Amino acid sequence: MPSAIRCTNLTKTYKGKPPVEAVRGIDFEVNVGECYGVLGPNGAGKTTTIEILEGLLEATSGEAEVLEMSWSKNATAIRERIGVSLQETQLSDRLSVGETLNLFRSFYASGIDATTAMERVSLQEKENAWIKTLSGGQKQRLAVATALVGDPELIFLDEPTTGLDPSSRRELWDIIETFKKHGKTVLLTTHYMEEAERLCDRVAIFDAGKIIAEGTPSDLIRSLGAEHVIEFALDHDHDSFDLDLVQSIETVDHVDVSESEIRLTVGQPHVVLPQLISRLAKKGISLASLTTRHASLEDVFVSLTGRHLDEGDED
Amino acid sequence: MKTQHPILAVTFARLREFIRRPEAVFWVYFFPVLMVIVLGVAFRNQKVETFDVDVIESSLSNSIVEKLATEPRLKTHVVSEIEARDRLRAGTTTLMIEAAESSADKQILEQVEYLFDAARPGSLAARNIVDARLQEAAGRRDVLKVKDIKYEEPGGSYVDFLVPGLLAMGLMGGGLWGVGFAIVDMRIRKLLKRFMATPMRRSHFLMGMMLSRLIFMIPQIVILLVISYLLFGVKIYGSWLSILLVVLVGAIEFAAIGLLVASRAKTLETASGLMNLVMLPMWTLSGIFFSYERFPEIIHPIIKVLPLTPVIDALRALMMDGKSILTLGPELGVMIVWSIVPFVIALAIFRWSD
Numbered sequence: 001m002p003s004a005i006r007c008t009n010l011t012k013t014y015k016g017k018p019p020v021e022a023v024r025g026i027d028f029e030v031n032v033g034e035c036y037g038v039l040g041p042n043g044a045g046k047t048t049t050i051e052i053l054e055g056l057l058e059a060t061s062g063e064a065e066v067l068e069m070s071w072s073k074n075a076t077a078i079r080e081r082i083g084v085s086l087q088e089t090q091l092s093d094r095l096s097v098g099e100t101l102n103l104f105r106s107f108y109a110s111g112i113d114a115t116t117a118m119e120r121v122s123l124q125e126k127e128n129a130w131i132k133t134l135s136g137g138q139k140q141r142l143a144v145a146t147a148l149v150g151d152p153e154l155i156f157l158d159e160p161t162t163g164l165d166p167s168s169r170r171e172l173w174d175i176i177e178t179f180k181k182h183g184k185t186v187l188l189t190t191h192y193m194e195e196a197e198r199l200c201d202r203v204a205i206f207d208a209g210k211i212i213a214e215g216t217p218s219d220l221i222r223s224l225g226a227e228h229v230i231e232f233a234l235d236h237d238h239d240s241f242d243l244d245l246v247q248s249i250e251t252v253d254h255v256d257v258s259e260s261e262i263r264l265t266v267g268q269p270h271v272v273l274p275q276l277i278s279r280l281a282k283k284g285i286s287l288a289s290l291t292t293r294h295a296s297l298e299d300v301f302v303s304l305t306g307r308h309l310d311e312g313d314e315d
Numbered sequence: 316m317k318t319q320h321p322i323l324a325v326t327f328a329r330l331r332e333f334i335r336r337p338e339a340v341f342w343v344y345f346f347p348v349l350m351v352i353v354l355g356v357a358f359r360n361q362k363v364e365t366f367d368v369d370v371i372e373s374s375l376s377n378s379i380v381e382k383l384a385t386e387p388r389l390k391t392h393v394v395s396e397i398e399a400r401d402r403l404r405a406g407t408t409t410l411m412i413e414a415a416e417s418s419a420d421k422q423i424l425e426q427v428e429y430l431f432d433a434a435r436p437g438s439l440a441a442r443n444i445v446d447a448r449l450q451e452a453a454g455r456r457d458v459l460k461v462k463d464i465k466y467e468e469p470g471g472s473y474v475d476f477l478v479p480g481l482l483a484m485g486l487m488g489g490g491l492w493g494v495g496f497a498i499v500d501m502r503i504r505k506l507l508k509r510f511m512a513t514p515m516r517r518s519h520f521l522m523g524m525m526l527s528r529l530i531f532m533i534p535q536i537v538i539l540l541v542i543s544y545l546l547f548g549v550k551i552y553g554s555w556l557s558i559l560l561v562v563l564v565g566a567i568e569f570a571a572i573g574l575l576v577a578s579r580a581k582t583l584e585t586a587s588g589l590m591n592l593v594m595l596p597m598w599t600l601s602g603i604f605f606s607y608e609r610f611p612e613i614i615h616p617i618i619k620v621l622p623l624t625p626v627i628d629a630l631r632a633l634m635m636d637g638k639s640i641l642t643l644g645p646e647l648g649v650m651i652v653w654s655i656v657p658f659v660i661a662l663a664i665f666r667w668s669d
Contacts, residue, residue: 090504106324
């Protein structure tokens with residue numbers, strides 16, 4: 001299968017005192033037609049990696065190939081064929097949606113016209129509206145439209161839904177899925193796990209400048225050994241809790257104790273739950289809360305690093 | 316639909332953004348006009364200049380006032396000595412006159428004292444006028460025939476001098492702020508970085524920014540010249556085409572300097588600091604409001620190679636003296652160097668992403 005992105009042993013160290021190793025040896029490959037997700041907490045090196053692939057940053061070492069071309073030799077040819085939406089770009093307030101798209105279109109030798117781009121992101125009615133009058137979700141759709149005007153084969157979306165309300169987020173998901181249906185490739189960074197599970201064929205989980213896990217979302221979740229999670233909290237301090245009490249229950253795969261909750265990764269919740277409740281009752285321990293759910297990519301991250309995604313990078 | 320050339324697309328986008336900001340349009344277009352009006356009124360050529368002089372109250376003060384009454388350039392006031400000194404200090408009057416009577420007859424004027432500061436404009440003139448009238452009244456006869464002829468050459472008034480200076484100042488401010496500020500703003504908004512992710516050529520973008528600046532400039536120049544003509548009769552004695560050429564090179568020059576100032580700045584504060592640093596010496600030295608001939612001769616060579624000086628000198632030579640552009644080789648040379656060198660440096664050190 002032809003590859004859309006291939007990077008080998010990519011590193012990026014920012015000069016400074018002390019130097020910051022943002023990316024510390026990354027390898028991955030994205031196939032044509034795939035939606036590939038880059039997940040990880042803030043500071044994990046996601047944006048640095050994607051900006052190297054977009055040709056905005058130079059790697060300290062390693063190879064980055066995009067559409068089987070290298071940035072050092074074919075930069076303009078690559079830029080003609082990719083589309084980019086950066087984090088936090090503020091387009092000009094006093095230009096209209098149509099004017100902005102025409103401006104971006106003028107930079108490409110070939111592409112789709114502004115009207116088609118507006119249709120793809122459902123902004124036709126806003127053609128003449130100034131950008132400052134748009135909502136957050138509309139602005140983000142426009143940012144994606146500016147990535148589409150060059151009719152790219154590959155788009156890079158850096159946290160496209162961060163800060164959006166749920167319905168705007170779903171609208172963007174639809175746009176990305178439609179783009180994928182046309183056989184195009186998407187590289188997406190996000191820290192929303194449900195977004196990755198819904199959109200991405202494969203994901204790489206980044207932590208501290210490295211990939212700590214890669215695969216399809218379902219494979220990664222299956223790698224936990226059990227696909228359900230039971231979380232509960234006790235009335236009193238968790239430190240004195242006897243782990244053996246729950247570890248010996250059938251199909252319990254893993255136990256994590258934290259200040260706020262005790263988390264069990266289990267195969268069959270209908271087996272575990274009755275036992276758990278009766279054992280706690282026998283010991284006279286009362287529950288403050290209890291929830292069960294399917295395991296998610298978040299749980300994969302937690303089991304790999306012992307931290308939650310939204311805790312960010314410790315250093 | 317055919318797509319626009321990227322240079323034009325950037326130019327039009329900039330023009331649209333500009334005209335959609337009425338406050339920016341006001342400052343760019345009307346601030347220089349306002350300056351012309353205010354300074355033109357303050358320094359207009361008055362038909363007859365009049366002087367206020369105080370005569371200290373005494374038995375003779377009325378006789379002095381009578382002797383000066385026929386002189387239209389004087390306005391006399393009889394006041395006490397304390398009041399006269401106050402008024403002189405405050406600049407209300409230019410001269411204080413004190414009469415001393417003859418010891419024989421108190422009605423005869425024997426001696427006059429003039430109190431004035433010769434450094435103040437008009438003081439010496441007032442003193443001489445008063446003295447001439449009093450000496451005549453006392454019996455002096457002039458032996459030489461004298462005829463005063465009023466000098467009134469077109470193009471010789473202060474407004475004629477000022478307008479080319481303000482025109483050049485507008486080019487400087489417009490270029491630095493219009494190009495420099497806009498670029499730093501786009502860098503902060505990560506728009507430059509976003510553009511870099513497209514196949515856009517860097518030189519196309521920079522040329523589009525400069526071209527939009529040249530287009531903004533046309534109304535700026537026209538408005539200033541038309542208003543100066545209508546209000547103060549400022550006329551242009553040289554060729555329009557030559558003036559247009561100088562203005563064009565001047566606009567390119569300051570757009571290039573604006574580009575350089577903005578090439579690395581990451582915040583608007585840094586950018587405005589740098590711009591003021593660049594503009595301040597020229598505001599004072601390059602001769603916008605008064606000729607740089609007033610500065611010591613030893614620094615004239617330095618003043619002449621500042622970016623603004625040749626623009627002002629060339630515009631004055633064309634507008635006031637009606638000189639040919641062919642005589643302006645050195646000025647144009649300095650301007651061209653200031654157009655090319657900053658542009659090349661800016662292109663080399665420009666910070667595109669954050």
